[in-house]
Amino acid sequence: MTESAGIDILHVDDEPEFLEVAADILEGEREEFTVETAVGVSEGLDRLAADDFDCVVSDYEMSGETGIGFLRTIRERNPDLPFILFTGKGSEEIASDAISAGATDYLQKQIGSDQYTVLANRIENAVEQYRAKQRATDLDRIRALTSEINQALMRADSRSQAETRVCEIISDSDPYLLAWIGEVDEDTQEIRPRASAGVEDGYLDDITVTADATPTGRGPGGTAIRERRVAVSQNVSEDQQFKPWQAEAVARGYQAVAAVPLDHQDRLYGELVVYANRPQAFDDREQELLADLGRDIGYAIHALALEEDLHTQQTRQRALFENAPNPVMAGEETGSAHRIVNVNDAFEETFGYTREEVIGTDVAEVLVPDDGRAAHEEFRERAMAGESITTEVERITADGPREFLLHVIPYGVTDDTIEGTYVWYMDITDRKERKREIDRQNSILRTILENLPMGVLVEDTNRDVLMANDQLCDTLICSDEYFFCERSS
Structure with a gap:
């Protein structure tokens, strides 16, 4: 299969030789054409079930089956896939039946190569209109998704509630199967899920995603964290960087993955990882919108984390204040x-x-x-x-x-x-009052001692001198070697 810029065509007819010639001519008409062939309706349906194509070109009469029946089966699965009935049996009735059944165009085979030029033009126009419609539909879908997520973020009361609701909304939106939000364990560098929703079936328990440069860190999850950008695997069954998780992902129907960093003001709050049910699910426009969504989620988580921190701080302050x-x-x-x-x-x-x-x-x-x-x-x-x-x-x-x-x-x-x-x-009223009372009593005691006619010495229980009056000091010779004499004043 070619990259999304090319046009992949499935040509169905019951004549193998004609298919081979027609494929060569069509690929010569446009460099971007890649033509795959299927002999008969049954093989054509098998090819459509196995691969994605941008356009189907089909004969009308094929071994007892008709291109109209083939078209009706396709329309049950994909109402918009371009289908051009390219037949050698032409009539207004067949053309009318084809258009009524949902054919994009009808063209009759003719001898020579000129009709292949017309067919190439019809294919190119049909695919362009189909892709334009898909782009508009995808744009509307992502805008609606972004609006719903932003409303949920505004209503969320906590970070965990916001993260869970984001995953639920995304996983409920086609073509997504699973969404989870994780953050990096700084000790192990493992990206651990905080919230998830969708078709998971134990997937997150069975895989290891890291933010380092080891094999478990080279997929979209690790790359988005390290490089702070949207990282994608557009086809997980063929992406060698996705090999550590390939078997588990394919078993659950995951065909494309996008990882989106959730950051705000240089602070990383983790990443959003989204799994789609078809390859090439994340074109440039969708990646841009996912990047915008990641910034919105990062801002909301930042605000909720601040609010939760403030609430915790206020709760502690209130408890300290009140108690x-x-x-x-x-x-x-x-x-x-x-x-x-x-x-x-x-x-x-x-x-x-x-x-x-x-x-x-x-x-x-x-x-x-x-x-x-x-x-x-x-x-x-x-x-x-x-x-x-x-x-x-x-x-x-x-x-x-x-x-x-x-x-x-x-x-x-x-x-x-x-x-x-x-x-x-x-x-400290009582304490100050006690101190004033002690000071008052000490002042009275000093006054009494100073006015006694005899010498007085006051000692504590350890025989340390606390006070002596002037009469004692006048009577005895005061010396530091003998005892300390403190004159009251």
């Missing part, structure tokens, strides 16, 4: 205000405000005391610049002022702005 043992507030900058957008349960318990009371309000109006406004504005400016802040502050609760250790953590930081801040509070 934090300390009060946490989320805030966003809106104009001149820093507004509260969310608080956790611990915030409600510690501050005594409900979510409904504080969400949407300005932090400064609700939580910051008047004498802390200047410091609060400074913290805002530093946070807006992307700086994390840890400091001690006083904040207003429903029960009055309390002291907190404050952690301000900006999120969504870009070059110039931030999306907002998380503010963690640790209530």
Whole structure:
């Protein structure tokens, strides 16, 4: 068989000698013609079942069978294949029957070669019209397929759902039998299926496809990944590069394969592999449309993957936010205000405000005391610049002022702005109060010691000196070799 640019003709007649002469003359008329012959209707049908042809030329009377009966059988299988009745028995009745049965053209045999020139012209015109119709049909089919896939991608809620739906839509469309989407295992370089649909029958379990340069990586699947382009095998039964998968593919009716990289912004998300039920199924136009489809799918997967990553991140942040043992507030900058957008349960318990009371309000109006406004504005400016802040502050609760250790953590930081801040509070009011009480007691103790008329030395359980008053130091000679004397002040 010739390449798709040629014209493959099946000439059927019951006279072998005539077939041989006619084939030579026709091939001499056009360089692109390749003429195969079949003696009789039965052999003609067998040849059509085994190979693809662009046109059939048939005699009328052939050993008890007619070209009209032959035509009717062909039309049951292929309504559009060009068929020219080329007969020595001519009549208006035969011509009318031929056209009624679906013949493309009718031509009567004549002595000499001139009629073969006419026949060559008729064949060429019929095949061109047939191919133009096929191209238009294929274009409409692929456009409809692309539209259906894009709608499915827009409706998909997850990457796995999108990939499965793409495979289902493609495998349901003629001439495709199977579609699968796979991605590369970086450790083994094996291309592993993520989703598939169609006539599979264990095929994906029986084969190995890799992205390297080994024999299992030289077919369309590996080539599409390595070279980031649509790669095809137009006839798997004859393609030596497809040999590792040939037997399994042919057994399932796969005759042509196309692999399409799924990428977006230099990131590869895997590939789409499509199997067709006929050779030469992927012409240049179809490959271009598949490449466009691959980019559409790559973009959709990219967007869904980002959305899934964001959802996972948000879920983790929400769990951390809601289950934090300390009060946490989320805030966003809106104009001149820093507004509260969310608080956790611990915030409600510690501050005594409900979510409904504080969400949407300005932090400064609700939580910051008047004498802390200047410091609060400074913290805002530093946070807006992307700086994390840890400091001690006083904040207003429903029960009055309390002291907190404050952690301000900006999120969504870009070059110039931030999306907002998380503010963690640790209530240190009781701890600060205890420290102040200890400092007060220590101050009283120092005052008492300094005013006693006798020398006093205070030691801990290890006999380390903690305090001594001036009277002791005035009475004794203070020396580092003897003991440490700390004067209270």
